[in-house]
Amino acid sequence: MTLAEDIKPRLKEILVDRLKLDRAAESIGDAEPLFGPEGLGLDSIDALELVIGVEQEFGVRIENEEVGTEALASIEKLAAFIGGKRAGVATS
Secondary structure (H helix, E strand, O other), X not given: OOHHHXXXXXXXXXXXXXXXXXXXXXXXXXXXXXXOOOOOOEXXXXXXXXXXXXXXXXXXXXXXXXXXXXXXXXXXXXXXXXHHHHOOOOOO
């Protein structure tokens, strides 16, 4: 299991707990969009709360909106971003 794979379940828990989502963490798909009507439907307030949760839980910063837009696209992308940061690898 890769570092990103280890991170995904925790990210789903953060989403459900911090954003008070009315669904089970296990039901969130790794590639499911976090924003927009075809995904979880999160908004900008949710994004801020998620960024704070990621920073507190994993100790990584999402430096700017451009990086954040890409990293917050899905659980899969966010886990890869966090894994890359924790491994000291630059992510784009």
